[in-house]
Amino acid sequence: MENGKIKAVGPAATILLELPEGVQVASYPDSMIMPGFVDIHIHFPQITTVACYGEQLLEWLQNYILPAEAEYADKALAQERAAVFLKELLRRGTTTASVYGSIAKESAEALFEVAQRLNLRLLAGKVMMDRNGPEGMKLATPESDYQDSKELIEKWHGKGRLSYVVTPRFAPACSAADLQAASRLLKEYPGVYLQTHICENLHEIAWVRELFPERKSYLDVYDYYGLVGEKTLLGHSLHLDDEDFIRVKETGAVLCPCPPSNFFLGSGLFKFAKAKEYNVRVALGTDLGAGNTFSMVRAMEEAYKMAQLQGYSLSPFEAFYLVTLGGARALSMEDKIGNLEVGKEADFIIMDLKSTPFLEFRMQFTKTLRDKLFVQMMLSDDRAIRETYVYGALVHDREDR
Amino acid sequence: MENGKIKAVGPAATILLELPEGVQVASYPDSMIMPGFVDIHIHFPQITTVACYGEQLLEWLQNYILPAEAEYADKALAQERAAVFLKELLRRGTTTASVYGSIAKESAEALFEVAQRLNLRLLAGKVMMDRNGPEGMKLATPESDYQDSKELIEKWHGKGRLSYVVTPRFAPACSAADLQAASRLLKEYPGVYLQTHICENLHEIAWVRELFPERKSYLDVYDYYGLVGEKTLLGHSLHLDDEDFIRVKETGAVLCPCPPSNFFLGSGLFKFAKAKEYNVRVALGTDLGAGNTFSMVRAMEEAYKMAQLQGYSLSPFEAFYLVTLGGARALSMEDKIGNLEVGKEADFIIMDLKSTPFLEFRMQFTKTLRDKLFVQMMLSDDRAIRETYVYGALVHDREDR
Numbered sequence: 001m002e003n004g005k006i007k008a009v010g011p012a013a014t015i016l017l018e019l020p021e022g023v024q025v026a027s028y029p030d031s032m033i034m035p036g037f038v039d040i041h042i043h044f045p046q047i048t049t050v051a052c053y054g055e056q057l058l059e060w061l062q063n064y065i066l067p068a069e070a071e072y073a074d075k076a077l078a079q080e081r082a083a084v085f086l087k088e089l090l091r092r093g094t095t096t097a098s099v100y101g102s103i104a105k106e107s108a109e110a111l112f113e114v115a116q117r118l119n120l121r122l123l124a125g126k127v128m129m130d131r132n133g134p135e136g137m138k139l140a141t142p143e144s145d146y147q148d149s150k151e152l153i154e155k156w157h158g159k160g161r162l163s164y165v166v167t168p169r170f171a172p173a174c175s176a177a178d179l180q181a182a183s184r185l186l187k188e189y190p191g192v193y194l195q196t197h198i199c200e201n202l203h204e205i206a207w208v209r210e211l212f213p214e215r216k217s218y219l220d221v222y223d224y225y226g227l228v229g230e231k232t233l234l235g236h237s238l239h240l241d242d243e244d245f246i247r248v249k250e251t252g253a254v255l256c257p258c259p260p261s262n263f264f265l266g267s268g269l270f271k272f273a274k275a276k277e278y279n280v281r282v283a284l285g286t287d288l289g290a291g292n293t294f295s296m297v298r299a300m301e302e303a304y305k306m307a308q309l310q311g312y313s314l315s316p317f318e319a320f321y322l323v324t325l326g327g328a329r330a331l332s333m334e335d336k337i338g339n340l341e342v343g344k345e346a347d348f349i350i351m352d353l354k355s356t357p358f359l360e361f362r363m364q365f366t367k368t369l370r371d372k373l374f375v376q377m378m379l380s381d382d383r384a385i386r387e388t389y390v391y392g393a394l395v396h397d398r399e400d401r
Numbered sequence: 402m403e404n405g406k407i408k409a410v411g412p413a414a415t416i417l418l419e420l421p422e423g424v425q426v427a428s429y430p431d432s433m434i435m436p437g438f439v440d441i442h443i444h445f446p447q448i449t450t451v452a453c454y455g456e457q458l459l460e461w462l463q464n465y466i467l468p469a470e471a472e473y474a475d476k477a478l479a480q481e482r483a484a485v486f487l488k489e490l491l492r493r494g495t496t497t498a499s500v501y502g503s504i505a506k507e508s509a510e511a512l513f514e515v516a517q518r519l520n521l522r523l524l525a526g527k528v529m530m531d532r533n534g535p536e537g538m539k540l541a542t543p544e545s546d547y548q549d550s551k552e553l554i555e556k557w558h559g560k561g562r563l564s565y566v567v568t569p570r571f572a573p574a575c576s577a578a579d580l581q582a583a584s585r586l587l588k589e590y591p592g593v594y595l596q597t598h599i600c601e602n603l604h605e606i607a608w609v610r611e612l613f614p615e616r617k618s619y620l621d622v623y624d625y626y627g628l629v630g631e632k633t634l635l636g637h638s639l640h641l642d643d644e645d646f647i648r649v650k651e652t653g654a655v656l657c658p659c660p661p662s663n664f665f666l667g668s669g670l671f672k673f674a675k676a677k678e679y680n681v682r683v684a685l686g687t688d689l690g691a692g693n694t695f696s697m698v699r700a701m702e703e704a705y706k707m708a709q710l711q712g713y714s715l716s717p718f719e720a721f722y723l724v725t726l727g728g729a730r731a732l733s734m735e736d737k738i739g740n741l742e743v744g745k746e747a748d749f750i751i752m753d754l755k756s757t758p759f760l761e762f763r764m765q766f767t768k769t770l771r772d773k774l775f776v777q778m779m780l781s782d783d784r785a786i787r788e789t790y791v792y793g794a795l796v797h798d799r800e801d802r
Contacts, residue, residue: 048766051779054714088759264779266709292702292779294759301693308667313455356783358489358695365449378452378665378693381782382757 001346004119004391009340030354031386032372034320035339036095036347037296038327039286040256041195041235044085044111044124045069045102046289057201057265060290062134069127070137072102078110086114086122090396092295093385095347096327096337098195098233098285099124100167103140105148112156119160119391121337121347123193125167126152130178142177146184153189161345161391163193163331165233170197171208171221179225186226193231193331195256196222199244200236201267219244228253230332235285236261238268245278254330255280258287259302265290272307272314283330284322296323297384300377316373346392351376355384402747405520405792410741431755432787433773435721436740437496437748438697439728440687441657442596442636445486445512445525446470446503447690458602458666458691463535466690470503470528471538479511487515487523491797493696494786496748497728497738499596499634499686500525501568504541506549513557520561520792522738522748524594526568527553531579543578547585554590562746562792564594564732566634571598572609572622580626587627594632594732596657597623600645601637602668620645629654631733636686637662639669646679655731656681659688660703666691673708673715684731685723697724698785701778717774747793752777756785 001007008015016025045068052064072078089097101107101124108126115122128145140148149166157164168174168182186194199205199218208218215221219240222228230252237255240248248255257270275282284299285291293299300319307314328338336345353372354360359379366372376384388396402408409416417426446469453465473479490498502508502525509527516523529546541549550567558565569575569583587595600606600619609619616622620641623629631653638656641649649656658671676683685700686692694700701720708715729739737746754773755761760780767773777785789797 048763050763051776053717053771053775056709056712084762091758263706264709266706266712268710302664305664305667308457308665309669311457311667316454357492361485362449362451370454374454375452 001392004346004393006340006342006344006346009342028350028386030352032351032353033340033348034351035324035337036349036388036390037093037323038283038331038338039089039094039097039296039299040233040254040283040327040330041258041285042097042288042291043100044082045072045107047081047085047088050289051292052289055265056203057267058203058207060265065289066134066137069102072107072110073104075106075110078104078106079113082110082114086111086118086120087396088294090118090388090390091385092297092382093349093351093388094294094296095349095388095390096121096331096333097123098165098193098331100195101126103127103129103138105152108152112152112162115162116160118395119393121161121333121345123163123165123331125149125165125195128166128168128178128182129173131175132173140178142175142181145178146181149185150188153185153192157189157192163191164189165193165195167194168196168227170204171218172204172211176225179222179227183226186229193233194227194229195233195235196227197235198222198237199239200262201265202239205239217241217244219247223247223251233330235287236267236270238262238270240271240274245274245280248280249278252281255282256285256330257282257303257306258285258291258299259306260291260293260299261285261287262306263302264292269306269310271310273310273312281326281330282322283327295382297377297380299323304377316370316377319377320373346389348389349385350387351380351384352386352398353384355380355386359384402793405747405794407741407743407745407747410743429751429753429787431753433752433754434741434749435752436725436738437750437789437791438494438724439684439732439739440490440495440498440697440700441634441655441684441728441731442659442686443498443689443692444501445483446473446508448482448486448489451690452693453690456666457604458668459604459608461666461691467535467538473503473508473511474505476507476511479505479507480514483511483515487512487519487521488797489695491519491789491791492786493698493783494750494752494789495695495697496750496789496791497522497732497734498524499566499594499732501596502527504528504530504539506553509553513553513563516563517561519796520794522562522734522746524564524566524732526550526566526596529567529569529579529583530574532576533574541579543576543582546579547582550586551589554586554593558590558593564592565590566594566596568595569597569628571605572619573605573612577626580623580628584627587630594634595628595630596634596636597628598636599623599638600640601663602666603640606640618642618645620648624648624652634731636688637668637671639663639671641672641675646675646681649681650679653682656683657686657731658683658704658707659686659692659700660707661692661694661700662686662688663707664703665693670707670711672711674711674713682727682731683723684728696783698778698781700724705778717771717778720778721774747790749790750786751788752781752785753787753799754785756781756787760785
């Protein structure tokens with residue numbers, strides 16, 4: 001590595017012979033070096049409400065999540081929590097994520113500040129939401145959503161490794177005017193991303209139909225307002241139909257299933273086979289705090305189980321692809337991150353293949369790379385993430401607590 | 402505790418005043434004491450094949466599992482593996498399990514020997530199987546299954562805390578004569594248990610219909626041969642219909658869903674609401690090696706998700722009940738284990754509520770017991786099992802590796 005980038009890649013024997021003098025060498029037996037993981041969908045302000053009991057999407061939001069998100073208008077609190085949040089991501093080997101803040105711009109501000117200190121390639125945005133909150137919730141207006149997002153874009157987008165994501169929460173929480181504000185931001189700042197939720201839960205879908213009776217589908221709501229394009233991250237996308245898949249393909253938008261969340265809220269199953277049939281981009285998210293984990297390894301495990309329930313075998317190669325190069329492609333960042341090619345940014349992890357007594361036992365019986373990866377994907381946890389490097393610097397060492 | 406049993410229970414303040422001199426006192430801040438977990442369904446010889454990729458039940462069995470089970474006829478190997486297996490259970494707080502061996506009687510023999518040394522309340526049986534193995538597999542005969550099981554029963558059943566479970570693998574692997582042999586064992590030894598698999602996978606069910614065209618259902622196959630009663634543990638039981646539920650209630654048999662396995666093999670979802678409606682006994686299993694975990698905490702987590710997918714909320718009280726007192730009742734052992742009453746056997750765990758940095762953070766935001774238990778159930782792993790006690794003796798300490 002040099003200046004945060006990968007300088008050379010190859011078998012140790014070759015690389016070692018070519019090293020200039022004075023280069024520091026590290027050796028990791030029983031380990032695998034791999035690109036840092038990409039979490040395509042995660043909610044920062046939900047770190048205090050992970051694992052809230054007993055509800056499905058809409059009630060869960062109203063009863064637990066939206067009330068708890070209010071406190072992030074406190075900048076000092078948001079900064080403290082952002083440090084906890086990003087540390088937990090790094091502990092699990094996630095080096096890039098597309099993050100939802102709260103409605104308060106301070107939430108995104110705090111994330112960007114901490115991410116900048118860590119030199120993280122991070123995407124984040126404050127949530128836009130001007131209606132249908134629980135009683136007592138302070139909502140934004142289309143004007144304040146526009147203005148706050150604009151300020152954040154101008155201050156942070158493209159600064160170092162940071163990107164801004166325009167973040168309308170979802171159609172039920174955004175009036176037509178609010179969606180228009182989002183659209184205006186995308187037009188005025190062509191480099192920014194858009195993330196939102198779609199077709200997660202059947203009641204949510206029915207509600208969208210009531211709220212936008214003139215639109216032919218949930219996807220069409222976003223599409224009509226000009227929010228669906230190559231930089232659009234469509235969270236969940238569980239209940240899309242064939243017409244939706246065709247339109248997703250045409251627009252180049254990205255589908256972002258989050259298996260831990262989709263199971264936790266009982267939302268449904270992502271159609272992996274359909275996504276492959278229509279050849280659309282897919283990446284995985286944890287969707288913490290509906291997802292009960294920060295770990296993309298757990299997200300892969302649950303993606304496998306979700307696919308199995310539909311008779312589809314998600315191979316470990318496909319799964320690890322989805323959380324590395326697939327994630328990078330979903331973000332149109334495959335020229336910068338996603339694998340270990342020369343010239344790419346040095347975001348990577350050292351995965352210890354024998355991180356628990358049982359993994360040490362089980363790994364004896366694996367022969368192929370496929371089986372080694374699959375065993376890690378189904379049995380390992382954060383203890384397997386021995387070290388995490390971001391832009392060439394060590395940012396997490398398992399031995400430090 | 403005294404002589405392996407619970408001598409007194411109560412708030413520390415009261416108990417401490419009443420203690421005779423010389424009694425050793427232990428204190429565990431930020432922890433919860435609770436009964437050891439019961440795993441109602443787990444396969445010992447599958448420890449080397451946990452997390453085999455890409456198949457559903459029948460192909461997974463033929464390609465991976467049955468070939469690997471052959472080596473357990475080697476007694477020394479079986480003993481070594483049994484020690485690994487039981488250690489992993491204790492590490493996760495499981496103190497009682499109903500265990501499938503392999504077809505070789507040595508597998509059950511090894512389990513009983515190691516369990517006896519640990520003083521574990523364990524149930525185990527050698528698998529009975531006289532047909533439909535993969536090419537090259539050495540099958541049993543009804544005679545050898547009968548004879549081997551009988552020897553094991555006479556040697557081990559009721560010895561200390563051990564029980565024998567007659568273990569026909571499942572109807573497709575057992576001829577009518579083999580099922581009759583199982584039935585004969587139950588009649589000759591009224592105290593023993595029976596465990597088998599039922600209605601796990603739709604192809605399996607169709608196969609049973611072909612193999613036993615004269616029986617009206619899969620359950621009726623076992624019922625006809627006299628294998629369904631109060632000591633019968635019906636593994637999985639995912640696709641039972643109403644008639645089956647009625648018969649299960651009449652016979653007093655136990656349903657044993659194994660969510661980690663049912664997801665891993667894509668087998669289906671257990672009908673929690675129906676089981677409650679018919680008021681039948683239910684307990685949870687991991688079903689390792691189709692289940693990709695030894696942990697009953699993970700089994701609870703996945704049971705919650707499985708229930709959510711059906712719009713049923715599995716409360717943490719219900720979940721922890723299923724893996725403690727519910728498990729004990731499933732085994733008709735509620736007079737001996739399952740909770741912390743005076744006179745019961747002292748099998749319990751110390752659960753550290755702050756076992757990871759994130760749990761330490763998250764627990765600050767819990768108020769009720771329900772929420773504390775739910776957060777542990779959704780976010781903790783083996784690191785939360787600080788200590789495991791069996792019959793009053795410390796058998797697992799997290800700090801020792």
